[in-house]
Amino acid sequence: MDYTALTEAISSKSYEKIAEMCDDLMLQGSTEGVVNNEDWPYAIHLLGHIYVDDINSARFVWKNVPRVVKENRPEVTAAWKIGQRLWTRDYAGVYEAIREFNGSPEAQSLVDSFSEVYTKRMFQLLRSAYSTISIQETALFLGMNEEDATKYVLQQGWSVDPASTMFTVKKQAIVTEQKLDPSKLQRLTEYVFHLEH
Incomplete structure (x- = not known):
């Protein structure tokens, strides 16, 4: 073969x-x-x-x-x-x-x-599933020690509260694309025209 x-x-x-x-x-x-x-x-x-x-x-x-x-x-x-x-x-x-x-x-x-x-993948999972998560749990999910996990997520824009040892997760911005329906645009134009006259 x-x-x-x-x-x-x-x-x-x-x-x-x-x-x-x-x-x-x-x-x-x-x-x-x-x-x-x-x-x-x-x-x-x-x-x-x-x-x-x-x-x-x-x-x-x-x-x-x-x-x-x-x-x-x-x-x-x-x-x-x-x-x-x-x-x-x-x-x-x-x-x-x-x-x-x-x-x-x-x-x-x-x-x-x-x-x-x-x-x-695990980082994306954490980002989508949590708004706050402990340093210890984050390290477990990312397979790192706590120091390395902290560095990793801070580079991704998360913040940490040292007193509670909790991260605040920075959510990924959701980009939505609106599709313009020509028939709706036509109706909107007619409606605006009607209001003006």
Whole structure:
């Protein structure tokens, strides 16, 4: 099986493409009868789905990993540990699994990139869900110590009350785009014209 496109996607850090590429390659290999289950890049496949926040598909991949692979390739088990923590919404556990991950340079690069993406997702979640939140909880959700979490959110425009150790969340400005309906404009013009005359 030709993994050239997958290798190039990993090299160019096009991680958002990996899950779909792996799915396509696995399907192609299955139809051609050439997939050797023990040689399949399961860790990359799992991490690809985790990267794009498709935990259901990651679970499906995990369930199809042969037992011998689960027992003999710790990188695959470590990749799924991140997925498990995401599945159970164990936010601190996700970061713990990321820190404990030890794999090939390609898989490690993917995990490092996912860590950055995940922190941004969690920050957006906090920003949309809270108006105030403690420093301790923020650090937990962002996988940082309290000092680093404080620096991170202050750079995003949040404020902190040292006495209560609470952040005030700066909400993202909501931009709404109004679409102008020509018929409404016509009626408004006629109405204004009517009032003036």
